[in-house]
Amino acid sequence: MEELVVECVRYSAPCVDCGARLDCWGVHGLVGGSLRWDVESVCSACGQTTAACGQDLPARLRDRLLADNGPTTLHVTAPSVERVIVMRVLRAELGVGLTEAKAVAGQVLAGAYSGTLPEVEYLAASCVEPESTR
Numbered sequence: 001m002e003e004l005v006v007e008c009v010r011y012s013a014p015c016v017d018c019g020a021r022l023d024c025w026g027v028h029g030l031v032g033g034s035l036r037w038d039v040e041s042v043c044s045a046c047g048q049t050t051a052a053c054g055q056d057l058p059a060r061l062r063d064r065l066l067a068d069n070g071p072t073t074l075h076v077t078a079p080s081v082e083r084v085i086v087m088r089v090l091r092a093e094l095g096v097g098l099t100e101a102k103a104v105a106g107q108v109l110a111g112a113y114s115g116t117l118p119e120v121e122y123l124a125a126s127c128v129e130p131e132s133t134r
Contacts, residue, residue, distance in 0.1 A: 004031060012024065023041065026038070028057050028116055029118050037056060072114060072115065090108075094119065
């Protein structure tokens with residue numbers, strides 16, 4: 001069974017129903033081989049509750065996750081990892097543009113790339129081709 005990799009962050013937002021402060025919990029995770037962002041919120045004033053699952057991680061909350069949990073660094077030790085594979089994963093799965101993918105791929109291969117724990121676990125699993133079994 002695949003291990004669940006998650007990081008959580010608590011934050012506030014305005015309630016869409018009454019405008020009061022919402023207490024929100026966001027969970028960024030690697031679930032079933034995919035990155036996802038889930039949020040639960042409860043309004044302290046009107047009691048409105050919301051659960052939104054499978055969203056994209058907002059940049060401002062990614063920054064907050066990194067500040068609260070600390071960055072995780074990806075160290076690539078497998079000799080079979082090629083720059084083009086890393087770039088393909090960055091572009092397809094993390095939405096990174098070509099120019100940024102070139103720069104980030106260099107960081108990944110140099111052991112200097114860091115991100116949230118789920119992002120790094122995802123990149124590690126996606127960039128390293130599994131060895132064939134005999």
